Amino acid sequence: MKYLLTTALLLSLLACGKAEPSTTNSVVTPAVTDVPMLHIAARIGVELGDSNFVFGVIQGVDFTPTGDVVILDGQKKIVRVFSPSGDFLGDLGGEGEAPGEFLSPRGIACLDDGRIAVTDPFSREVEVFDGSLLHLETISDFTGRAPFVITGAGSGFAGEQGGFNRNEGVVTTSVALWEDIYEGPTMHVFYEIEDSFSPENMIERFMKPQAGLAADRTNIYYSAPVSEEYSVSVFPLDGSEAYTLGFPDYSPVAKSEEDIQEDITAYEYRLQAMAASGRGGRLAGATYNPPSHYYATGSIGVDSEGNIWVQRGWESNPAFDLFPPGATEPAETVIADPELNLSGHTFVITDRGIAAYDPNPENYPQVLILHLTE
Numbered sequence: 001m002k003y004l005l006t007t008a009l010l011l012s013l014l015a016c017g018k019a020e021p022s023t024t025n026s027v028v029t030p031a032v033t034d035v036p037m038l039h040i041a042a043r044i045g046v047e048l049g050d051s052n053f054v055f056g057v058i059q060g061v062d063f064t065p066t067g068d069v070v071i072l073d074g075q076k077k078i079v080r081v082f083s084p085s086g087d088f089l090g091d092l093g094g095e096g097e098a099p100g101e102f103l104s105p106r107g108i109a110c111l112d113d114g115r116i117a118v119t120d121p122f123s124r125e126v127e128v129f130d131g132s133l134l135h136l137e138t139i140s141d142f143t144g145r146a147p148f149v150i151t152g153a154g155s156g157f158a159g160e161q162g163g164f165n166r167n168e169g170v171v172t173t174s175v176a177l178w179e180d181i182y183e184g185p186t187m188h189v190f191y192e193i194e195d196s197f198s199p200e201n202m203i204e205r206f207m208k209p210q211a212g213l214a215a216d217r218t219n220i221y222y223s224a225p226v227s228e229e230y231s232v233s234v235f236p237l238d239g240s241e242a243y244t245l246g247f248p249d250y251s252p253v254a255k256s257e258e259d260i261q262e263d264i265t266a267y268e269y270r271l272q273a274m275a276a277s278g279r280g281g282r283l284a285g286a287t288y289n290p291p292s293h294y295y296a297t298g299s300i301g302v303d304s305e306g307n308i309w310v311q312r313g314w315e316s317n318p319a320f321d322l323f324p325p326g327a328t329e330p331a332e333t334v335i336a337d338p339e340l341n342l343s344g345h346t347f348v349i350t351d352r353g354i355a356a357y358d359p360n361p362e363n364y365p366q367v368l369i370l371h372l373t374e
Contacts, residue, residue: 038371044369046364058359065112068081068083068084070110072105079093081133092116103120110152111156120146126139126142143163152215153237155179156180158178158213160211171195174189190220190222211225221300229296245308245329247296263291267288301349301350302349302351308325316343344360354369
């Protein structure tokens with residue numbers, strides 16, 4: 001891989017086509033290009049048939065140290081494990097409040113020693129299983145909710161954790177590492193920000209996409225979903241000074257009026273769904289003002305060569321800037337095969353494999369196992 005594309009050059013390599021709404025104003029139809037591309041190697045998931053392959057809502061995906069694919073079904077509240085070729089190997093979890101069961105699981109992380117951690121923020125727990133899918137322990141001594149997003153890091157897991165101090169009217173967001181979890185987790189906070197509570201601020205947080213979070217054996221990589229800045233924070237696990245990955249000469253890309261209106265429609269739909277379930281009362285009467293620009297970054301990850309992948313939030317067809325280990329500017333660019341139309345997918349990039357899934361599919365949920373061709 002030897003190609004770094006600016007936005008203008010990348011767009012010139014793609015012929016005109018219809019952009020996906022509420023994602024970007026870029027185009028998706030391919031032209032002949034030698035840019036490295038992601039292609040589908042396997043699919044996991046069917047609409048009808050074997051129940052082990054029928055998903056409700058795919059909430060997270062990760063890879064075990066041996067390359068098996070671990071899929072969290074947030075609706076059915078189970079985790080299923082598949083071989084790299086897509087064969088069903090087993091499952092864990094289930095709905096309930098007993099050890100090893102979930103109320104509302106949100107994220108999953110495969111640790112280096114084969115353990116699987118599943119975060120259940122509303123029960124304030126992380127459930128941990130061994131490589132044989134047997135329940136090991138429940139971690140529950142969190143300050144506030146358990147983290148919403150987790151990833152394997154060092155001897156434990158890193159996560160983005162939210163908090164709310166009702167007395168002071170303060171909402172917090174932090175990035176922390178929980179390590180040595182066999183002996184009881186030791187928490188190290190690398191980043192924390194406070195914001196005042198208001199219905200408008202809560203709506204903004206509610207509608208933001210999931211933050212980008214990844215880790216390797218030396219660093220935690222965190223990209224908060226912001227619209228005005230292309231920035232990924234790097235927190236060394238040894239406690240040394242943090243630094244930032246950026247994109248040269250990045251300028252925010254404005255949304256179309258159509259996309260802004262679709263953002264408002266999406267908010268109204270979600271608010272109605274919350275009201276139907278008896279939630280969302282605090283947001284009633286508040287006004288949602290969508291960001292006028294696309295988010296600068298999306299999914300992030302670290303591949304087997306130590307490159308940090310950062311998805312461009314303003315591109316319709318997924319495009320990733322690759323930062324070599326230690327670099328603060330990208331050296332290469334990878335795109336998804338435009339013929340696949342993977343706009344709106346969440347990508348999982350690890351040193352054990354690459355996958356993608358659509359959180360809100362038009363047809364039925366499935367996980368795509370991807371491979372890179374140059």
